[in-house]
Amino acid sequence: MVSIIWAVLIISGIFWAGLSGNVDLVTTTIFSQATRGLTAGLELIAITAVWFGVSRVAEKAGLLTGLARLVTPLLRALFPSIPPGHPSLGSMAMNLTANLLGLADAATPFGLKAMNQLQELNRQPDTTTPAMITFLVMNSACVTLVPATAIALRASAGAAEPSVIILPAALASVIATATVLVADRLLRRRLFGLR
Amino acid sequence: MLVTASAWILPGLIALTLLAAMARGINVYDEFIAGASDGVRLAVRLLPHIIGIYVAIGLFRESGFLAWVTRLSAPLLVPLGLPAEILPLVFIRPFSLAAAMGMVTNILGTYGPDSFVGRLASVMQGNSETTFYVLTVYLGSVGIRRSQYAVPLCLLGDVVGYLASLWMTLLVWGR
Known part of the structure; x- marks a missing residue:
C-alpha cells in the first residue's frame, strides 16, 4: 500500500510536469528534495537519541x-x-x-x-x-x-x-x-x- | 492555558524521571547512553525513508499537481476545513510510521512547524497509530485469520482521530 501511494505521487508528478512543459523540473526537484530529506533526517538523529535516552531512564526508574x-x-x-x-x-x-x-x-x-x-x-x-x-x-x-x-x-x-x-x-x-x-x-x- | 500546560508536561516528566531514577540508585548517564544508541540506530534506519518521501512529495508539489488536486477537492475539503496538503499524510499514516514521519518532516520543513498545516500534521501524528501494522502483527502473532469487526472499527478510530485533531487545532490556534 505504501508502495502504491509512493509510486502514484512520483508518477503523477512526472506526468503533470511533463504535460505542463516543465519536465526539466523533475530532475532538479529530485536532487534538491533528496538533499533536503537528508538534512532533515540527520537532524532527526540527534533528537531521537535524546528522547530514546530519556525514555530508557524512565523505564529503568x-x-x-x-x-x-x-x-x-x-x-x-x-x-x-x-x-x-x-x-x-x-x-x-x-x-x-x-x-x-x-x-x-x-x-x-x-x-x-x-x-x-x-x-x-x-x-x-x-x-x-x-x-x-x-x-x-x-x-x-x-x-x-x-x-x-x-x-x-x-x-x-x-x-x-x-x-x-x-x-x-x-x-x-x-x-x-x-x-x-x-x-x-x-x-x-x-x-x-x-x- | 492549554498551551502553558503543554509546555510543562515534557520538562516536568524529564525532571521527574531523573529524580525517580536517582532515588533508585540507577546509573542515569549509562542508561541514557544505552537508550540514545538505540535512538541513533532507529533514526539511521529512517533516513532512506525520509529521503524517499521527500522526493515523492517534492515531485507531487513542485509539478503543480498538488495545487490542481487542492482546487479539485476544495468543494469537498473546505466545508470540513481540512487543507489538501495534509491528504498524503492521512492516507499513508495507517500503513507506515517511517513514511508518515517522512511526510510530517516534509510538511514542517515546507510550511513551517508553527503554520496551520504544520500544527495540524503534528497533532495528527501525535495521536494516530500505524493501524494496519498493529493489526497485522498482533493478529498474526496468535494466528488469527477472522478478525470480525476489528478492522472497520480501528479505521473508524483513525477517521475520528483525524477530525478531532483538526477540531483541536482550530480550537487552540484558529486558522
Whole structure:
C-alpha cells in the first residue's frame, strides 16, 4: 500500500510536469528534495537519541510499572469477559501505559504478550474474541499523553515551542478512543449479546 | 492555558524521571547512553525513508499537481476545513510510521512547524497509530485469520482521530 501511494505521487508528478512543459523540473526537484530529506533526517538523529535516552531512564526508574498499576482497575471495567487477576490484564496495562508515555518500542512486546495471553482464553483460536477487539481498537486509537515522535519532529524542524501540541493531541486521542470504545460496546452487545 | 500546560508536561516528566531514577540508585548517564544508541540506530534506519518521501512529495508539489488536486477537492475539503496538503499524510499514516514521519518532516520543513498545516500534521501524528501494522502483527502473532469487526472499527478510530485533531487545532490556534 505504501508502495502504491509512493509510486502514484512520483508518477503523477512526472506526468503533470511533463504535460505542463516543465519536465526539466523533475530532475532538479529530485536532487534538491533528496538533499533536503537528508538534512532533515540527520537532524532527526540527534533528537531521537535524546528522547530514546530519556525514555530508557524512565523505564529503568519504574515509571512504567507504577503507572500500569494505576491503570489496571480501569481495565477490569473495560474487559468484563476476562477473569479478574488474569495475567493478560497486566500485559495490557503495561502496553497501554507505554503508549500513553509515547514509548512505542516498549509497547509492542507487551502488546504481543497480551495477545498471547488473551488467546489462551479463546475457544475459537482462528477468530478474535471480544476482549481482543477492544484491546486492538484501544491500541489503534492510541491514547497518548506524550506524543514523543511528533515533538521530536517539531523540535528538529525548529519550532518555537515544540511541545505545544501535547494537550491538543492528547484530547484528540481521548475523543477518538472514547468513540471507538462506545462503538465497540454497541457492536459487542448486538453481535454477541454480551455486557 | 492549554498551551502553558503543554509546555510543562515534557520538562516536568524529564525532571521527574531523573529524580525517580536517582532515588533508585540507577546509573542515569549509562542508561541514557544505552537508550540514545538505540535512538541513533532507529533514526539511521529512517533516513532512506525520509529521503524517499521527500522526493515523492517534492515531485507531487513542485509539478503543480498538488495545487490542481487542492482546487479539485476544495468543494469537498473546505466545508470540513481540512487543507489538501495534509491528504498524503492521512492516507499513508495507517500503513507506515517511517513514511508518515517522512511526510510530517516534509510538511514542517515546507510550511513551517508553527503554520496551520504544520500544527495540524503534528497533532495528527501525535495521536494516530500505524493501524494496519498493529493489526497485522498482533493478529498474526496468535494466528488469527477472522478478525470480525476489528478492522472497520480501528479505521473508524483513525477517521475520528483525524477530525478531532483538526477540531483541536482550530480550537487552540484558529486558522
